[in-house]
Amino acid sequence: MLEAFNFRVILEYMPLYGKCFLATLWLSALSLFGAILVGIIACAMRLSQSRFLSRAAGVYIESIRSTPLLAQLYFFYFGLPTLGIMLPEWVTGVLALTLNSGAYYAEIIRSGIQAIHFGQIEAGIASGLSYFQRMRHIILPQALGMTIRPMLGQAIVLVKDSSLLSLISIMELTRAGQLLTSERFMPTEGFLTTAAFYLIIYYMLKAFSNWSEKRLIFQEAY
């Protein structure tokens, strides 16, 4: 098996893998940032007093969660140009990943917020803190802190989902494996190398998760 494994070809493709590894990192980081932001906004809308905002966020969250990401990706990739909106592929890709994970983040953050005892929010109101100040200083730090594990779980899902971007010809890790496979007919080398790079990202996220959990000592309060 090992003799059959062609390391020379992998080395030859290493510069491509390096570039694609950075692309996956970068596309995922951008989408992750966007998704958390979208998640916070969608969650705030979902929990708001306004029926309209709450319904709108509900429809968004449900429709994302009930349809496959690939369908969403194609919807943006083929659908937006027919509406006259021309975006570079990578923007379309990041948009799809952001909106997809955003819906999941909205639900994760909501579970964190609903675990916060309402009395604290009342205490904030009673001391004159505004809605945004309560969100910023009381609710979100706790909701994010309590949900650090599911948040990172979703981040890992997002990184893996970014492989679908290869289907709209964005250069990223999975695309690198596809190239090696089609140019040299070496699917084992191609996709095992791809997998190894995903594993690196996974361990990076996991290390971050462990580090942040140690920092959030107040979690002992729960």
Next chain:
Amino acid sequence: MISFKNVNKWYGDLHVLNDIDLEIAPGEVVVVCGPSGSGKSTLIRCINRLEPIQKGELVVDNMAVHDKKINMTKIRADIGFVFQSFNLYPHMTALQNTTIAPLKVRKMKNEEAEKLGREVLTRVGLEDRIDHYPAQLSGGQQQRVAIARGLCMRPKIMLFDEPTSALDPEMIGEVLDVMKTLAREGMTMMVVTHEMGFAREVANRVVFMDEGKIVEVAPPNDFFTNPQTERGKYFLSSILSH
């Protein structure tokens, strides 16, 4: 300082506050008591509009709280509210709990807020617990942090909703002592409590409520020794019997 005129409030069909008339002067300490469900919490929660009223006039520090158009931020900043369940922010230390509102609502500078926080926590006897998180404090200590949190806003009024009923008996004293000191320093206070000792020592008046109405208002000694109403007598015998 606080003036209720013909105040009424309903939860659906339930008439929780029924024609409330009550005037509280600056520096006065008023204890509110009455059976569970009589509307005591609702009464004091209306003062900073944690609950809106539906009819009547409620004027606090010359501001018309019943007026829906009024901005409550300033008046809330001037009223400290202490809850039965403490409601501290668990992700903040004792000091951070006390300085968050001065920093964000009063826009105080960092050093100034920290100095104030330390000073007030020292006043409630927690100078050695300043960097502790709520989960690392006993119930009595948590409630004293909650009082300090209110005091850091230099309030004109302090409201207390059963501040000792969630505490183990051995911790009630330390919280009541802080409240007695406040009362003697001239703070305007409205306190929902069944602690008769506290009422006798520092209250100017006792307000007895039942079924959403104020049934009796009297100086504490008069009310506790010689209630004028049947309901007052019945209530006193029920809290004395255990």
